[in-house]
Amino acid sequence: MAKRTSKPKLTAAEKEERYKQNLYKTIIKRKAKQLNDRYRDLERQGLETRSQSYQTVEHYAVSDPKGEGKMYKLDYDKGTLRFSADVRGWTSEEMSDYIDQLNQILEHRTSTVRGTKKAIEKAYETAKELYKFDGTKEEYEKIWKAYKDNVQPDRRIKLDSETVMSIMENTSMYELSREDLDEAMRYIFNSEVKDEREMKLTSIQEAMAIYDFSDSAEEAAEKLKEAGYDDIVKMFTVKFAGIQKYFK
Numbered sequence: 001m002a003k004r005t006s007k008p009k010l011t012a013a014e015k016e017e018r019y020k021q022n023l024y025k026t027i028i029k030r031k032a033k034q035l036n037d038r039y040r041d042l043e044r045q046g047l048e049t050r051s052q053s054y055q056t057v058e059h060y061a062v063s064d065p066k067g068e069g070k071m072y073k074l075d076y077d078k079g080t081l082r083f084s085a086d087v088r089g090w091t092s093e094e095m096s097d098y099i100d101q102l103n104q105i106l107e108h109r110t111s112t113v114r115g116t117k118k119a120i121e122k123a124y125e126t127a128k129e130l131y132k133f134d135g136t137k138e139e140y141e142k143i144w145k146a147y148k149d150n151v152q153p154d155r156r157i158k159l160d161s162e163t164v165m166s167i168m169e170n171t172s173m174y175e176l177s178r179e180d181l182d183e184a185m186r187y188i189f190n191s192e193v194k195d196e197r198e199m200k201l202t203s204i205q206e207a208m209a210i211y212d213f214s215d216s217a218e219e220a221a222e223k224l225k226e227a228g229y230d231d232i233v234k235m236f237t238v239k240f241a242g243i244q245k246y247f248k
Contacts, residue, residue, distance in 0.1 A: 020092035028095060031102040032083040039081055041113050048081070049148040051116045053108035057081060071098060131165040139174040143167055146178065150185040163188070163197050172208065177238040187235060207232045211240060221246035 010018070039054060048054045058081050061072035073082040083102065087095055109115030124140050127133040133140065147164050167173050173184060188200045207229040214220035221243045224233055233240045233247050 017092055021090075021095065024092060024095035024099060025087060027099055028087055028102065029085045031099065031106065032085040035102060035105060035111065036082045038111050038113075039083075042111075042116065043080060045113055047113060047116045048079075049145065050120055051110040052119070053105060053111040053116075054081065057105065071101070127165060127168070131169065133165065133168050135168060135174060140168065142174050142178070142181070146181045146185045147189075150182050151189040163194065163201065166198065166201055173204070176236070180236040180238045183235050187232075203229065204232060208239065211243070217243050217246070 039048070042048045042051050042054055048058075057072065058074065061074040061081060071084055073084050074080075075082075087098070090098075105111055110119050120141070123144075124137050127140060143164060167184075167188075173181060176184065184204060188197050188204070191197050191200065206227065207224060210223045210227065210229070211220045214223060221233075224230070224243070225246075230247055233243060237244060
């Protein structure tokens with residue numbers, strides 16, 4: 001009868017490592033679920049683009065090859081971002097580092113719906129006090145949402161709050177349709193040089209003023225052509241719908 005081979009005994013260090021791994025797995029599973037519930041709530045309320053916490057993690061998930069798939073689960077088709085609790089093959093040290101990251105994100109006030117809404121309210125109040133913005137909260141949100149949706153995904157562009165506030169202060173762009181506003185954001189921020197953005201914004205403002213203060217469609221079309229604003233007219237198909245036929 002063959003003798004049964006006994007498993008080699010674990011050293012004290014190996015026992016401690018196994019204990020830590022089992023403990024950390026439980027902690028990671030709990031904390032990842034907590035964060036996933038928060039992010040799911042943000043997505044359901046359409047606040048993921050306004051949450052600094054969500055946007056920061058999404059940036060790392062996209063730009064960090066080591067993080068994508070290992071710590072984060074980003075589904076482009078569904079538009080969801082989740083934290084992974086699968087730590088198979090990880091050392092206790094790696095798990096500990098991950099727990100630290102999860103804890104830091106949990107502390108972000110904008111990881112929750114309530115915290116994000118408070119941050120939005122504070123930003124609106126700051127815009128009124130610092131930038132003398134006199135529009136409504138809805139108008140403020142409309143501009144920022146267009147910026148977040150059309151500009152922020154391009155990580156080459158640094159946050160340019162001054163130009164955004166110029167859009168709010170110096171033009172009536174918040175009166176534009178969302179379609180035209182999206183086009184305006186892409187047009188303005190396609191330039192990486194801030195001065196060029198300001199020039200584009202000024203051009204839009206002038207084109208809108210010419211259109212609004214002209215006595216007829218024919219007069220508006222003629223003046224806009226003379227000013228060289230053909231491209232802007234063609235871009236804003238809703239705002240300049242009444243004169244599109246003159247620019248074909």
